[in-house]
Amino acid sequence: STMEETDREAVATAVQRVAGMLQRPDQLDKVEQYRRREARKKASVEARLKVQSLINLSVHGYQVMSRTLNLTGNEELRKKHLHDTFREVAACFLMLLLSCIYFLYFDCGVLLFFSFLFAAFSVPEIVRETQDLIERGELLQAHRKLMDLECSRDNLMYEQYRMDSKNTHDMNLIHTYFGDMQKLSEELAKQLWMVVQRSLVTVRRDPTLLVSVVRIIEREEKIDRRMLDRKKQTGFIPPGRPKKWKEKMFNILERTVSTRIEGTQADTRESDKMWLVRHLEIIRKYVLDDLLVAKTLLDQCFPPHYDIFNKLLNMYHQALSTRMQELAAEDLEANEIVSLLTWVLNTYKSAEMMGNSELSPEVDVNSLDPLISQNVVDQLLSKYMSTLTSNIIGWLRKALETDKKDWIKETEPEADQDGYYQTTLPAIVFQMFEQNLQVAAQINEDLKTKVLLLCLQQMNSFLTRYKDEAQLYKEEHLKNRQYPQCYVQYMIAVINNCQTFKESIISLKRKYLKMEMEDTLSSSHTSMDATLDVIAKEGCSSLLDEVFMDLEPHLNELMTKKWLMGSNAVGTICVTVEDYFNDFAKIKKPYKKTMTIEAHRRVVVEYIRAIMLKRISFKNAEERKEGAEKMIKEAEQFRFLFKKLAAGSGEDTEGLCDIIEAIAEVIKLTDPSLLYLEVSTLVSKYPDIRDDHIAALLTVRGDASRDMKQTIIETLDQGPSQPNPNYVPIFKEITVPTLTVPKLLK
Numbered sequence: 196s197t198m199e200e201t202d203r204e205a206v207a208t209a210v211q212r213v214a215g216m217l218q219r220p221d222q223l224d225k226v227e228q229y230r231r232r233e234a235r236k237k238a239s240v241e242a243r244l245k246v247q248s249l250i251n252l253s254v255h256g257y258q259v260m261s262r263t264l265n266l267t268g269n270e271e272l273r274k275k276h277l278h279d280t281f282r283e284v285a286a287c288f289l290m291l292l293l294s295c296i297y298f299l300y301f302d303c304g305v306l307l308f309f310s311f312l313f314a315a316f317s318v319p320e321i322v323r324e325t326q327d328l329i330e331r332g333e334l335l336q337a338h339r340k341l342m343d344l345e346c347s348r349d350n351l352m353y354e355q356y357r358m359d360s361k362n363t364h365d366m367n368l369i370h371t372y373f374g375d376m377q378k379l380s381e382e383l384a385k386q387l388w389m390v391v392q393r394s395l396v397t398v399r400r401d402p403t404l405l406v407s408v409v410r411i412i413e414r415e416e417k418i419d420r421r422m423l424d425r426k427k428q429t430g431f432i433p434p435g436r437p438k439k440w441k442e443k444m445f446n447i448l449e450r451t452v453s454t455r456i457e458g459t460q461a462d463t464r465e466s467d468k469m470w471l472v473r474h475l476e477i478i479r480k481y482v483l484d485d486l487l488v489a490k491t492l493l494d495q496c497f498p499p500h501y502d503i504f505n506k507l508l509n510m511y512h513q514a515l516s517t518r519m520q521e522l523a524a525e526d527l528e529a530n531e532i533v534s535l536l537t538w539v540l541n542t543y544k545s546a547e548m549m550g551n552s553e554l555s556p557e558v559d560v561n562s563l564d565p566l567i568s569q570n571v572v573d574q575l576l577s578k579y580m581s582t583l584t585s586n587i588i589g590w591l592r593k594a595l596e597t598d599k600k601d602w603i604k605e606t607e608p609e610a611d612q613d614g615y616y617q618t619t620l621p622a623i624v625f626q627m628f629e630q631n632l633q634v635a636a637q638i639n640e641d642l643k644t645k646v647l648l649l650c651l652q653q654m655n656s657f658l659t660r661y662k663d664e665a666q667l668y669k670e671e672h673l674k675n676r677q678y679p680q681c682y683v684q685y686m687i688a689v690i691n692n693c694q695t696f697k698e699s700i701i702s703l704k705r706k707y708l709k710m711e712m713e714d715t716l717s718s719s720h721t722s723m724d725a726t727l728d729v730i731a732k733e734g735c736s737s738l739l740d741e742v743f744m745d746l747e748p749h750l751n752e753l754m755t756k757k758w759l760m761g762s763n764a765v766g767t768i769c770v771t772v773e774d775y776f777n778d779f780a781k782i783k784k785p786y787k788k789t790m791t792i793e794a795h796r797r798v799v800v801e802y803i804r805a806i807m808l809k810r811i812s813f814k815n816a817e818e819r820k821e822g823a824e825k826m827i828k829e830a831e832q833f834r835f836l837f838k839k840l841a842a843g844s845g846e847d848t849e850g851l852c853d854i855i856e857a858i859a860e861v862i863k864l865t866d867p868s869l870l871y872l873e874v875s876t877l878v879s880k881y882p883d884i885r886d887d888h889i890a891a892l893l894t895v896r897g898d899a900s901r902d903m904k905q906t907i908i909e910t911l912d913q914g915p916s917q918p919n920p921n922y923v924p925i926f927k928e929i930t931v932p933t934l935t936v937p938k939l940l941k
Contacts, residue, residue: 318344322375329382334404338411341379342418348373349422349433356431370434377435384440387411391447395485398492405496413498415440445506452510455481456518464528471522471531475538478518479548482511487553504557512563515543519566523575529582530634532575537637539566576642583631584649591657594623595664602668603679608688616688616781621695624654625703632707640709647707648716651700655719658696658726665689665730669737676744683741683775687782690734693727694783735782735790739797742775746801753805754895759822765829769836772798776840788841795837799851800928802829806858807888807931812897816865819896823863830855854881854925862896870899871907879917883924886911887931 216222216229321340328337351369355362390397390408397405419437426432459477462470489507497503519539527535544550544560551558565572598620601608608616628650635646665686672682679685700723704716743750749771752764772794779790813819830852837851857880861873874892878884886908893899893907 318347318373318376322379325379326382329379329386332386332404334383334386334411335407337379337383338414341376341383342414344373344376344379345418345433348376352433353425353429353431356429360430380435380438383411384443387440388443388447391444392451394448394451394493395488398488398496402492402496405493409497409501412440412444441501448507449510449514452507453514453517455485456511456514464531471527471534475534475542478515479538479542482515483548483551483554486511486558487551490554490557508558512566516564516566520571523567523571527575527578529579529586532579532582533634533638536572536575536579540572540638576638579642580645580649583646584653587627587631587650587653590627591624591653592660594620594627595657595660597623599664599668602685602689604685605680607681607684610781614781615691615783616684617691617695618685618688621692621699624657624696625699628654628703632703636707643707644709647703650703651716651719651723654696654700655723655726658723658730662726662730662733665734669733676741683738683778684781686734686738687778690731690738690786691781691783693731693734694785696727697724731786732789735786735793738775738779739790739794742772742794743797743801745771745775750801750805753802754808754810754822756811759811759818759825765832768798769832773836773840791837791841794840795833795851796923796925798833798837799854800925802833802855803858803925804929806895807891807929809891809894809932812894813862814897819862819898820865823859826859826862827856830859850919850921851925857881858892861892867898867903870896870903871910874907875911878911880919881922881924881926882918883926885926885931887933888926888929891931 217226321344325337325340325344328334328340348369352366355365355369359365387408390404394405415438419439422432422436456478459481460470460474461477462473464470467473486504486508489504493507494504519535522535542548543566544563546552549558549563550560598618601618608618611617631646631650632643635643668682668686668689672679676682700720704720708716746768749764749767752758752762755762758764776791776794779787782790811822813822833855834852857877861870861877864870864873870893874889878889889908889911890904893904899907
């Protein structure tokens with residue numbers, strides 16, 4: 196029969212081919228290789244035959260479809276036929292399509308072909324299902340299907356690679372066919388990263404979702420490892436591998452952390468002066484909240500080897516470091532530099548933030564690196580100090596200008612609780628110093644000391660300006676004594692301010708300076724005290740000048756004919772001095788005491804000067820007695836006045852009025868022979884009396900001849916002196932006119 200003949204022909208052909216292959220002994224070694232090659236050819240032929248039968252099946256399908264379309268009769272029956280037939284035909288046409296593909300690339304293996312065939316049927320359907328699952332947020336199931344698809348593609352590609360690694364055309368064909376799957380993978384990844392970005396929120400609301408995301412990432416990591424292992428062995432790795440989703444997840448987290456910190460700056464300096472304080476406070480709050488959530492909740496959603504809390508801690512630290520460096524590089528104002536440094540050096544590691552007990556023991560503040568380098572800190576501190584220096588100079592100048600405006604007011608200055616006049620200047624200056632020292636203390640001890648030194652150094656310069664301004668104030672007043680109206684009261688306030696400044700400097704040093712630093716400031720402190728004493732002394736002196744300008748007409752009346760005839764000049768002098776001293780009661784004690792002594796002294800000096808002016812020369816013993824008794828009485832008036840003014844100061848000023856009485860005794864003396872003795876007693880008590888003083892005194896007595904004066908003066912030069920040890924020379928201040936001055940007879 197025909198079949199038998201065909202078989203015989205096949206055997207004969209086979210024998211002939213085998214004989215051709217095995218002509219030499221060495222070809223026997225290749226028998227196995229020949230067998231495999233022939234098996235592949237056979238498989239290829241069988242596959243072609245199978246595909247041929249598929250084509251026949253497709254043709255059959257087409258014929259069935261044609262018959263169906265020509266059907267007539269029952270409508271329902273026709274619909275049912277159509278439905279069934281279309282299902283059959285759709286499958287047949289797809290078979291046909293793939294058969295054609297196979298014929299075009301028929302050197303694919305049979306196994307590969309059938310795997311491809313299976314995938315071809317299922318891929319579009321699985322892609323659709325996976326897309327739906329992603330949209331519904333069922334990420335785990337979606338990923339499971341994606342894995343199945345990738346597995347089919349990867350296996351097909353691997354088989355193709357094994358059979359013919361250089362056949363990129365076929366590889367591309369498979370890759371193109373599974374193209375939608377790549378988009379699915381990207382779509383799923385996008386969903387995962389959205390969850391990761393919001394992980395700190397998600398973990399509170401829906402921790403399961405976050406756990407699902409982590410599980411998907413873990414599955415992908417596992418596949419990555421498997422694929423990389425296979426690559427080492429075979430050289431093949433599917434497209435898109437390794438996905439490195441774990442690495443991407445950490446990158447996303449890092450970007451999220453950075454964005455979170457940068458996004459906390461709501462304001463700018465223009466819109467809010469406190470912009471930086473707010474910005475730093477929001478950062479502090481966010482970071483602390485985030486880390487607490489990360490420690491208590493997030494940690495449980497990740498496998499331990501992710502070390503998620505420490506990784507996040509590190510990300511926050513890095514992001515903060517970057518942000519702080521950016522802020523440090525901005526053109527910050529002095530108060531902003533302080534806010535930044537306080538936050539960076541203190542707040543960051545305090546219990547309000549990283550040192551929070553709930554973050555312990557995972558966060559060890561001692562092991563955290565500095566947020567900004569020491570170099571940057573030093574630059575900021577240096578900038579702060581130079582800005583602060585110019586600020587303090589400006590503030591002090593402004594404070595003094597404001598104070599000077601008060602000096603010309605028509606209302607009295609305010610008094611403190613003890614009734615002493617003062618201005619607000621010391622309070623303003625030291626409040627400013629205090630504020631800056633408190634701010635500096637927030638940063639560190641070293642800066643606090645530097646700021647204190649700066650304050651006191653500027654204070655020193657300021658006091659020199661204060662002294663000059665007080666002097667100018669006095670000079671302006673002297674041009675027109677009616678102006679300013681409250682000159683005396685404001686000069687008292689200036690004097691009192693000196694005492695307040697002294698006390699404030701001591702208080703400031705005690706509060707902010709360590710004992711061991713005391714020596715470094717002692718010279719500047721001494722210098723300031725000296726300046727303040729000069730200001731106070733000059734102030735007191737200018738006030739006494741005021742008094743004596745008012746006393747001048749009454750002092751001019753002393754030791755004149757009018758005076759002898761019963762003028763009440765001394766009474767007026769005492770009333771005027773007492774009136775001024777009612778105001779001077781508002782001067783603080785140390786200065787008031789000095790002032791009382793100085794007033795007493797100046798009154799006595801002016802009185803003695805009036806004697807030495809030789810405005811009167813007594814005509815007889817009666818006039819001498821009358822004049823001397825008037826002098827003794829007036830000395831007593833002065834003594835009473837100054838005792839009253841010095842009440843409670845414990846000051847003994849008796850001795851000054853004694854000089855007037857001692858002079859009165861010389862004038863009163865009735866026996867001229869005892870004159871030398873009386874004068875020598877006076878000179879021994881008050882050794883600064885000069886010859887011209889004695890000559891003037893004898894002239895006022897009116898009964899000593901030129902020779903007598905000469906004899907007394909010459910004899911006195913040899914006499915011993917026995918001054919009181921407490922005696923402060925008074926005569927050396929008094930000049931005696933050499934020319935005869937016109938007598939002021941009033």
